Amino acid sequence: MYDTYIxxxxxxxxxxxxxxxxxxxxxxxxxAAHFTDGDRATTEVILNTLxxxxxxxxxxxxxxxxxxxxNFLLGKYPIPNITKRIIIELSDDMEYDSAIHTxxxxxxxxxxxxxxxxxxxxxxxxxxxxxxxxxxxxxxxxDKEQLEEYISSLRSDDIKVLxxxxxxxxxxxxxxxxxxxxxxxFFFCQPKIIKGKSIPANKLQLVKVLSKLQDPKTDVNxxxxxxxxxxxLSYRLLRYANSSHLGLNTRVDSINNAISLLGxxxxxxxxxxxxxASVEDKPPELxxxxxxxxxxxxxxxxxxxxxxxxxxxTVGLLSIIDALFDADMEELLAQLPLNVSLTSALMEHEGMLxxxxxxxxxYIHNKxxxxxxxxxxxxxxxxxxxxxxxWANATAPMLKG
Numbered sequence: 001m002y003d004t005y006i007x008x009x010x011x012x013x014x015x016x017x018x019x020x021x022x023x024x025x026x027x028x029x030x031x032a033a034h035f036t037d038g039d040r041a042t043t044e045v046i047l048n049t050l051x052x053x054x055x056x057x058x059x060x061x062x063x064x065x066x067x068x069x070x071n072f073l074l075g076k077y078p079i080p081n082i083t084k085r086i087i088i089e090l091s092d093d094m095e096y097d098s099a100i101h102t103x104x105x106x107x108x109x110x111x112x113x114x115x116x117x118x119x120x121x122x123x124x125x126x127x128x129x130x131x132x133x134x135x136x137x138x139x140x141x142x143d144k145e146q147l148e149e150y151i152s153s154l155r156s157d158d159i160k161v162l163x164x165x166x167x168x169x170x171x172x173x174x175x176x177x178x179x180x181x182x183x184x185x186f187f188f189c190q191p192k193i194i195k196g197k198s199i200p201a202n203k204l205q206l207v208k209v210l211s212k213l214q215d216p217k218t219d220v221n222x223x224x225x226x227x228x229x230x231x232x233l234s235y236r237l238l239r240y241a242n243s244s245h246l247g248l249n250t251r252v253d254s255i256n257n258a259i260s261l262l263g264x265x266x267x268x269x270x271x272x273x274x275x276x277a278s279v280e281d282k283p284p285e286l287x288x289x290x291x292x293x294x295x296x297x298x299x300x301x302x303x304x305x306x307x308x309x310x311x312x313x314t315v316g317l318l319s320i321i322d323a324l325f326d327a328d329m330e331e332l333l334a335q336l337p338l339n340v341s342l343t344s345a346l347m348e349h350e351g352m353l354x355x356x357x358x359x360x361x362x363y364i365h366n367k368x369x370x371x372x373x374x375x376x377x378x379x380x381x382x383x384x385x386x387x388x389x390x391w392a393n394a395t396a397p398m399l400k401g
Contacts (some may be wrong), residue, residue: 005026005048006023006024006025006026006045006048006049006053006058007022007023007024007025007026008021008022008023008024008058008059009021009022009024009184010022010184011065011162011182011183011184012182012183012184013181013182013183014176014180014183018062019062019063019182020059020062020063020064020065020087020182021058021059021062021063021064021065022064022065022089022184023045023049023058023059023064023065023066024045025041025042025044025045038067038069038091039069039071039072039077041067042066042067042068042069042072042077043077045066045067046066046080049064049066050080054328054330054331055082055085057328063084063085063086063087063113064085064086064087065087065089065115066086066087066088066089067089067090067091068088068089068090069091069094070094070095070100073088073100073103073104073107074099074100074103075103079107079112083110083111083112084111086112087112087113087114087115087134088104088107088112088113088114088115089115089116090114090115090116090117090120092117092119092120094120096120096123096124101124101125101128101131104131105131108131108132113132113133113134114131114132114133114134115133115134115135115136115162116133116134116135116136117135117136117137117138118135118136118137118138118150118154121133121135121154121159122154126154130158131158132158132159133158133159133160134159134160134161134162134181134182135154135159135160135161135162136162136164137150137151137154137161137162137163137164137180138164138165139163139164139165139166139171139175140165140167144174147175147178148178148179151178151179151180152179155179160181160182161179161180161181161182162180162181162182162183162184163175163178163180163182163183163184163185164184164185165185166183166184166185167185171185172185209226209275210272210275210276210318210321210336212226213226213268213271213272213275220259220264223259223264223267223268223271224255224256224259226271227255227267227271228255234255237255237258237267237270237271238252238253238254238255238258240270241258241261241262265310269310269313272314272317273291273317273395276290276317276321276324279324279325282323282324286320286323286324287320287324287396288392288396289320289364290316290317290319290320290324291317291388291391291392291395291396292364292385292388292389292392293316293317293319293320293357293360293361293364293388294313294314294315294316294317294388295313295316295387295388295391295392296316296360296363296364296384296385296387296388297312297313297315297316297353297356297357297360298310298312298313298316299384299387299388300312300356300359300360300374300376300384301313301353301356303384304374304376305352305356307352307353311341311342311353312353312356314338314342315342315345315346315353315354315356315357316357316360318336318338318342318346319346319357319361329346329347330347333346333347341353345357349373355373355374356374358371358373359371359372359373359374359376359381363378363381363382363385364385
């Protein structure tokens, strides 16, 4: 894993209620932005917020002010489609023309809020285009005596006003008596540096492989190409197919042959197992643990449910991918085309698959009293566990390189 960073500065009401956060580009622990490419900086803020750290983890239920460049506003790069959570912040040095005005009007219609400096508002928007917005005023640039009149001149039905660079108690006390809607500055706190973890490219590739394997649109030719393009994967699959454990009466000497003899479902399952097993920086016990979970889920499903046992096996197997990839489960599942029942089972232990996974985890973690959603007796769970353990002990060695 490698570190990712983002600056996070709170925005308050005059009653000191937390309303939102300004999210700032950071590339290390220094509380300063160092970049030459605005598009790239905005892209990293979005990616770090939504995929590496997580919006809810970063700002809870509050809103996020994010600076967007001209290329984002004009549609060259996508703006996240979460209109109720993002406030689009405009920079002073952007080129403002009719294309930007049209783009902003479209974004407002979609539900986004817009924030801009008083300089930008006065030069490009006041009395020209009716775009509801939040106007930011740097209080350090204005005389106190003139501010009240200045704010009144800016006001319209669609304008909110934010006081920027509030740095002392006296400044907040004075400006809270004026007609500001929002406040931010060092008086409240300096931007907090939030550090996250990103999935390295090789592990991200594994997630993409898993995504392809779980995609119902993947056909036999794609599966063969997927396996054949990876020498290690090909070798291990052929080694498994020719093992005495399977008891095939003929030699398996090609991936195509393996698919024909073993069947699509078996090859798909094995390839998924082999892909996860190829993670090299994790203890083998973790993968062995996943095999036990997967097989136990499958055995229970076969006995008490009419759900496809492959779904139960998949749920058990994928239940450890957050630990395997050192990443948030929700972020990983977003990259896998799983149906709602599998996602709910993995995230919330909901539905029949979720109940099976919950009871399996509870039993394996030596909490049999909590394994009660399915109503199975402890003796039954023990039997499923022992059968899964025997299978995992036989299977794991054959999956090693």
